[in-house]
Amino acid sequence: MSNTRMDTLVAPPLAIEMQKLNASIGKKHILRDISFQLASGRLLSILGPNGAGKTTLIKVLIGGIAPTSGTASVVGFDVTRHLLHIKRRIGITPQENNLYEDLSAAENLQLHGRLFGMSGKQIRARTDEVLDLVDLRKRKKDTVKHFSGGMKRRLVIARSIFHYPDIVFLDEPTTGLDPDARRSIWQMIQGLKQQHVSLLLTTHYMEEAEQLSDDVIVMNSGMIIAEGTTSSLLSEHVGGAFVELTGVSEEHQQEIQRLFPQVQVFENEAVRIPTSDLADIPGVIQTLAQKDLPYASILTRKATLEDVFFKLTGRKIAP
Amino acid sequence: MIMNRLRVVYGIAESDLRQQIRSGLFLSNIVVSILFTLILGYALGTSGSLHNLPVDVYDPGHLIAFKNNDLLSIHAVQTEDEGVNDIKTGQAVAAAIVQNNTVQLVIDETNGNALNGGVAQELTLQIIASLQPALAQSMQNGGIKVQPLYGLDTQSSVFQLRLLAAQLMPIAVFLFTLVLAGENLIVEKRNHTLFELAMAPVREIWIVLGKMLSGAITVVCVIGLVLLVTRFVFGVEITGNIFALLLANLVMGLGFMGLSYLLSSVFPQAEMYRGFVSLVFVFPALFFSGIFNSLWNFPGFVRAIVNVFPLEWCVNVVKSVTFKQANFADVSHNLLLLTAFLAVTIILGPLSMRRVLIASRKQ
Numbered sequence: 172m173s174n175t176r177m178d179t180l181v182a183p184p185l186a187i188e189m190q191k192l193n194a195s196i197g198k199k200h201i202l203r204d205i206s207f208q209l210a211s212g213r214l215l216s217i218l219g220p221n222g223a224g225k226t227t228l229i230k231v232l233i234g235g236i237a238p239t240s241g242t243a244s245v246v247g248f249d250v251t252r253h254l255l256h257i258k259r260r261i262g263i264t265p266q267e268n269n270l271y272e273d274l275s276a277a278e279n280l281q282l283h284g285r286l287f288g289m290s291g292k293q294i295r296a297r298t299d300e301v302l303d304l305v306d307l308r309k310r311k312k313d314t315v316k317h318f319s320g321g322m323k324r325r326l327v328i329a330r331s332i333f334h335y336p337d338i339v340f341l342d343e344p345t346t347g348l349d350p351d352a353r354r355s356i357w358q359m360i361q362g363l364k365q366q367h368v369s370l371l372l373t374t375h376y377m378e379e380a381e382q383l384s385d386d387v388i389v390m391n392s393g394m395i396i397a398e399g400t401t402s403s404l405l406s407e408h409v410g411g412a413f414v415e416l417t418g419v420s421e422e423h424q425q426e427i428q429r430l431f432p433q434v435q436v437f438e439n440e441a442v443r444i445p446t447s448d449l450a451d452i453p454g455v456i457q458t459l460a461q462k463d464l465p466y467a468s469i470l471t472r473k474a475t476l477e478d479v480f481f482k483l484t485g486r487k488i489a490p
Numbered sequence: 491m492i493m494n495r496l497r498v499v500y501g502i503a504e505s506d507l508r509q510q511i512r513s514g515l516f517l518s519n520i521v522v523s524i525l526f527t528l529i530l531g532y533a534l535g536t537s538g539s540l541h542n543l544p545v546d547v548y549d550p551g552h553l554i555a556f557k558n559n560d561l562l563s564i565h566a567v568q569t570e571d572e573g574v575n576d577i578k579t580g581q582a583v584a585a586a587i588v589q590n591n592t593v594q595l596v597i598d599e600t601n602g603n604a605l606n607g608g609v610a611q612e613l614t615l616q617i618i619a620s621l622q623p624a625l626a627q628s629m630q631n632g633g634i635k636v637q638p639l640y641g642l643d644t645q646s647s648v649f650q651l652r653l654l655a656a657q658l659m660p661i662a663v664f665l666f667t668l669v670l671a672g673e674n675l676i677v678e679k680r681n682h683t684l685f686e687l688a689m690a691p692v693r694e695i696w697i698v699l700g701k702m703l704s705g706a707i708t709v710v711c712v713i714g715l716v717l718l719v720t721r722f723v724f725g726v727e728i729t730g731n732i733f734a735l736l737l738a739n740l741v742m743g744l745g746f747m748g749l750s751y752l753l754s755s756v757f758p759q760a761e762m763y764r765g766f767v768s769l770v771f772v773f774p775a776l777f778f779s780g781i782f783n784s785l786w787n788f789p790g791f792v793r794a795i796v797n798v799f800p801l802e803w804c805v806n807v808v809k810s811v812t813f814k815q816a817n818f819a820d821v822s823h824n825l826l827l828l829t830a831f832l833a834v835t836i837i838l839g840p841l842s843m844r845r846v847l848i849a850s851r852k853q
Binding site: 230234235236255256259263265269272273274281282284286287288290 | 493494497498501505509512513681682687690693853
């Protein structure tokens with residue numbers, strides 16, 4: 172089998188490149204016309220609700236599901252032809268903590284090292300290194316079945332980087348974790364970014380995507396509905412901040428719409444006035460006061476990717 | 491490159507064995523196999539009825555009227571050796587040899603005291619009933635002599651226990667490989683650990699080889715441990731070629747391991763697999779093995795079915811080697827059958843496991 176790459180040696184390969192890709196599971200069309208790129212050393216988040224096609228997209232990239240049309244390459248290798256080369260270069264943190272519960276943390280890593288052809292000496296050295304990184308070195312010899320959910324998750328991430336991969340796929344790495352454990356995982360991911368590992372993160376937590384991402388893709392029903400940096404997505408679709416009012420009568424809602432044409436009106440006498448920045452909020456409040464428009468409560472906040480998703484689909488991401 | 495692949499095989503086998511030992515499955519299954527065999531053996535040994543037992547008769551002068559009945563199925567042979575040989579190959583449970591005004595009843599004591607007592611008693615009654623007064627007078631000095639063919643101490647209080655203990659090995663190997671190896675694969679599917687193996691940068695065959703290596707080492711360990719238990723705990727001595735016995739168990743074990751990979755690939759849950767395998771394979775195989783009950787009790791067409799169960803082939807080898815001084819040539823027929831079974835399952839099983847590995851990347 173040839174191991175020639177799709178790209179030339181002149182330009183460094185993109186970590187991931189997908190072009191007009193479609194994929195189905197059985198008769199169900201899961202991914203539709205997906206095109207995106209992940210540049211080396213960056214973190215791309217794929218944000219979307221359950222069933223958006225995030226995990227399927229990863230399965231295509233690791234050779235689990237064959238595309239029905241279009242192309243996909245990982246580190247320059249075509250996913251349909253050079254799977255073994257791709258496997259050598261990637262690390263995967265799946266949604267499940269797929270650890271051997273009767274083995275210790277070190278033994279799980281040792282097996283992983285063996286699967287990637289590492290020698291005993293390499294494995295011993297790397298084990299301490301990655302366990303330090305995830306703060307589990309003291310629990311090195313404990314069997315995994317005695318670990319908490321957060322510790323298992325950290326160990327799965329440690330395992331995914333054990334063999335020095337170029338790209339790490341993180342499939343909803345913090346789902347089901349408590350806030351402390353989630354923040355600890357985020358710190359680890361930030362650490363990986365600093366080591367210039369390319370990262371593809373799927374999540375349905377907008378805060379996670381906002382905190383960690385260089386770039387964001389928003390998916391819904393198997394399609395990419397928006398992409399860019401967090402700030403570009405916010406400014407393009409919803410602005411930078413909101414003033415949210417409740418208890419606004421229909422008559423006063425119309426008055427507010429005249430003052431702020433971009434206002435969003437909801438049921439239950441609620442309205443949302445987008446602004447381009449937090450700094451614009453005092454001006455909005457002053458205008459409302461000058462016009463003596465009554466309301467029951469007022470809330471000001473920064474816009475989030477959740478707002479982008481809501482704007483684009485009319486529904487919330489979070490389950 | 492080959493070094494990397496061998497590391498994969500070694501790594502999988504090593505972690506599989508570690509898990510088996512840590513989870514306590516290895517020892518608990520040895521203990522369960524031993525208790526199961528002994529308890530069931532004793533239970534059935536005391537309540538089983540006997541029918542259609544094949545007995546060879548060498549009576550060139552037609553001095554005695556041996557008759558078929560519900561218990562015995564009489565078959566005349568042309569030489570004394572033919573009768574002895576039929577016992578050795580399992581074609582007869584006893585032989586009556588009538589010559590020089592004596593009757594010698596040669597019995598296969600490895601069938602257990604209950605069976606042999608019944609056979610000896612019925613034959614003795616038939617002999618006495620058919621004797622002419624003159625012949626009875628002439629036999630006064632010789633009489634009817636009952637001779638266990640293999641010289642086992644059938645009067646010992648632990649004779650039945652030793653008979654059962656000698657046959658522990660095929661039962662333990664059978665249960666280990668068919669039940670445990672299959673369940674192991676299903677648990678790996680359920681826990682998504684197969685995904686970790688499937689994402690190793692080697693062809694799936696190396697993963698399969700790692701799994702099979704751990705299975706083979708387990709089989710060897712079970713064989714070794716059961717051999718020690720039968721020899722030093724139950725005092726069973728192997729009279730024939732021990733390598734034939736070990737080979738038969740190894741071949742059967744690997745064969746059932748391949749079968750378990752094949753079967754487990756279609757079951758999503760260990761409980762479903764265990765239920766299916768128990769009903770369709772384990773119970774029939776145990777009762778068709780000849781360990782717990784006489785296979786001669788079954789009607790002819792059932793005996794034909796019994797003959798396709800690999801556990802019975804292995805049990806035949808074990809009995810022959812342990813008690814009947816059998817060597818490779820004596821058990822070659824059963825060894826060949828076991829090898830054919832292995833040849834089929836060792837191809838189909840790994841192919842199924844490979845398919846499961848590839849599918850695990852999709853889930």
